[in-house]
Amino acid sequence: MTKSIPQEKQQRAEKLHEILNHANYQYYVLDTPDLPDAEYDRCLRELQALESEYPALITSDSPTQRVGAEPLAAFTQIRHEMPMLSLDNAFNDEEMEDFDRRIRDRLNSSEPVEYACEPKLDGIAVSLLYRNGILERAATRGDGTVGEDITQNVRTIYSVPLKLLAEDVPALLEVRGEIYMPKAGFNALNERAREVGEKGFVNPRNAAAGSLRQLDSRITAQRPLELCVYSVGVVEGGELPERHSAVLELLNRWGFRINSEMAVAKNIGECLEYYRSLGEKRAQLPYDIDGIVFKVNSIPLQRRLGFVARAPRWATAYKFPAQEEMTRLLDVEFQVGRTGAVTPVARLEPVFVGGVTVSNATLHNRDEIARLGVKVGDTVIIRRAGDVIPQVVSVVESRRPDDARDIEFPAHCPVCDSPVEATPGEAVARCSGGLICSAQRKQAIKHFASRKALDIDGLGDKIVDQLVDEGLLNSVSGLYHLSLEPLMALERMGEKSAQNLLDALEKSKSTTLPKFLYALGIREVGEATARNLARHFGDLDHLMQADSEALQQVEDVGPVVAHYVAEFFEQPHNLEEIEALKQAGIHWKAEVQEEGSQPLAGQTWVLTGKLETLSRSEAKDYLQRLGAKVAGSVSANTHTVVAGPGAGSKLNKARELELPILDEEALMEMLREQGIEI
Ligand code: JCF
Numbered sequence: 001m002t003k004s005i006p007q008e009k010q011q012r013a014e015k016l017h018e019i020l021n022h023a024n025y026q027y028y029v030l031d032t033p034d035l036p037d038a039e040y041d042r043c044l045r046e047l048q049a050l051e052s053e054y055p056a057l058i059t060s061d062s063p064t065q066r067v068g069a070e071p072l073a074a075f076t077q078i079r080h081e082m083p084m085l086s087l088d089n090a091f092n093d094e095e096m097e098d099f100d101r102r103i104r105d106r107l108n109s110s111e112p113v114e115y116a117c118e119p120k121l122d123g124i125a126v127s128l129l130y131r132n133g134i135l136e137r138a139a140t141r142g143d144g145t146v147g148e149d150i151t152q153n154v155r156t157i158y159s160v161p162l163k164l165l166a167e168d169v170p171a172l173l174e175v176r177g178e179i180y181m182p183k184a185g186f187n188a189l190n191e192r193a194r195e196v197g198e199k200g201f202v203n204p205r206n207a208a209a210g211s212l213r214q215l216d217s218r219i220t221a222q223r224p225l226e227l228c229v230y231s232v233g234v235v236e237g238g239e240l241p242e243r244h245s246a247v248l249e250l251l252n253r254w255g256f257r258i259n260s261e262m263a264v265a266k267n268i269g270e271c272l273e274y275y276r277s278l279g280e281k282r283a284q285l286p287y288d289i290d291g292i293v294f295k296v297n298s299i300p301l302q303r304r305l306g307f308v309a310r311a312p313r314w315a316t317a318y319k320f321p322a323q324e325e326m327t328r329l330l331d332v333e334f335q336v337g338r339t340g341a342v343t344p345v346a347r348l349e350p351v352f353v354g355g356v357t358v359s360n361a362t363l364h365n366r367d368e369i370a371r372l373g374v375k376v377g378d379t380v381i382i383r384r385a386g387d388v389i390p391q392v393v394s395v396v397e398s399r400r401p402d403d404a405r406d407i408e409f410p411a412h413c414p415v416c417d418s419p420v421e422a423t424p425g426e427a428v429a430r431c432s433g434g435l436i437c438s439a440q441r442k443q444a445i446k447h448f449a450s451r452k453a454l455d456i457d458g459l460g461d462k463i464v465d466q467l468v469d470e471g472l473l474n475s476v477s478g479l480y481h482l483s484l485e486p487l488m489a490l491e492r493m494g495e496k497s498a499q500n501l502l503d504a505l506e507k508s509k510s511t512t513l514p515k516f517l518y519a520l521g522i523r524e525v526g527e528a529t530a531r532n533l534a535r536h537f538g539d540l541d542h543l544m545q546a547d548s549e550a551l552q553q554v555e556d557v558g559p560v561v562a563h564y565v566a567e568f569f570e571q572p573h574n575l576e577e578i579e580a581l582k583q584a585g586i587h588w589k590a591e592v593q594e595e596g597s598q599p600l601a602g603q604t605w606v607l608t609g610k611l612e613t614l615s616r617s618e619a620k621d622y623l624q625r626l627g628a629k630v631a632g633s634v635s636a637n638t639h640t641v642v643a644g645p646g647a648g649s650k651l652n653k654a655r656e657l658e659l660p661i662l663d664e665e666a667l668m669e670m671l672r673e674q675g676i677e678i
Contacts (some may be wrong), residue, residue: 005056009050009057012046013051013054020043020047021162023035024161028159029252029255031653033636047064061162066155066162066221068217068219068220069152071216077142078149079146081234082174084127084144085307085311087312087316088317089316096268100113106313107305115297116248116262117264118230118261118292119293120289120317123179123181124141126138128229133163134162134163140212150212152217152220154227156217157225157227159257160227164254165254166254170236172236174233174235176229177256180287181287183204183286189201189224211223230248231244244298245264247299260649260652260653264297271292288323290320323384325381326379326380327349327358328379329346329377329392330348332344332347334409335439336413336440336443337439339430339440339521339523340440343364344362344365345362346392348382353383353384354390356384358382358390360390361392362392363407364427365427366409368427372394372395375395375404376405376407377405378395380393381393415439418431418433438468438469441468442464442468445475446461447521448476453518456501457504458497458501459501459505463501467490476519477580480505484502508586512534514534518530529561531624537554540578546566551566598626602627603627604630604638605642606640606641606650607619607641607644608641608651609645611664619667640660641660642664
């Protein structure tokens, strides 16, 4: 017999549903959390306690039901009442213009057509059915006609409302969207998998598919999945707006996440502009997209246009260049980096991927080669996303030729022949040659001259290679002993460029302590750490005398970094180099350390949109000098947002949160007031 539920318990459970559903919506759909985590946990625990005392309180839409349920034996097949369509594709501007022309021809209209534009998420298409506002069933798209019942799995996704947030919803509402795994969640999931010796997933789409295909929804519950909705299917007992964009806004108010990049274009020209601007943002988006979906925004017009075969006439997907392609691994070579790390590099049959032709990809290290199980001669899948170095993501084992051969890691450095040593606990193998190894020397010099270090204009990689190969340059300090004649003798170097290089070298002598520290190329000391070290110790001598314990007092410096720093300053040849650099005239102003020099300490700033006078890295540098942290995304913790032309979702979010927003001019004025010379 079930206990009867006292009315006040029933009411309390309902109140807790409301609090938790609202908090979920704020957090997972709107990205603006408004309930502290601890309070959320208290409410959830209170509800769990109530439900365990009165099991009849457990309803399918209870916020406690997101943890997963008993495993299924198999997925049930579900026939979609209204078929789930596929999309036609366009691959260039002309095909988009054709799409628009066909629509206007069919409508017998010369007026521009309004389109709804949104990124095409690379995930799994799903259909969710709500009866009287309660999630009843979720299914995969499958072949468009028949899919699989994944209700249990979908319930575990926090951005899926279990109950809609309004009373006046249609009696029956089918919502369609894409379930996907954001890049950050994917990387974290793979990292965890690899830590325990598992393979991990090849890309976020496969990870999303694999997570939804779990018969045990408790596993799905552990996976960072999200839902973004893009249209409705069956609707009964209710009316929806006549514009697609308004339907999506309504769905958003009812509790669904919609794409924050969603926009309306007045005509096909604006569609092409949108495509280009999203293309530029593609690598920075927190999820993978493979194109842009354009839909005629008027639903009456959509009805007039109808369908061809399995795709609507009123929509198309303008694809971006694929980020993954197949090619053949021709050979593996080993490169030696600045710190001696020996990196296997895949030589590939050239392939067009992510918008460029790729003929090399990194294989990272020995562990990665073992994980991939790759051999020379294999057909492999290459991924190039944004400006990241192309990666080998997997091997197509079914295409392995009989003569495929194992990749052998060299025991000796391919450049200087010193033994290659594996460091215990580290995946990287290193050439033990140190600065005898010309590869390490070249990289050390290139790093020293790079933009964020001493910024020596005109000292390109090819020039460094030649200078080292010809024995004209052996160390960074040697740069300051170069003279005109030998420089002019180099390939492609006239008197003018040789003189320019000497001038740049002269100019580089005046630097800052953080840049100098960064330029030294101490392991694990990037720009931020160099800045923290400089700020903490104030001058180089204090830093050089610091032991590991003293070094660990510096912000963000742990035992590993402290060890590398201390070790660097213990080595006589490093001390000689530093002395030689000072002798050559390298100098910097003392770090200003007094309190007032960090007026933005503790503040987090976000830069978005285009900056026209300052470069992004300059703006960041100045803000950091004043003590600010510069972050990539806007949250309630953001202090100020600097927005330039083209700013999009971050600016909108800043407005929603009512954060201070500066344009570039106001930023520069603030910087000047703080004594920064621009
Ligand atoms: O994001 C997507 N993958 C996506 C797929 C977005 C859409 O607006 C879609 C879609 C598939 C079909 N619209 C349709 C009609």
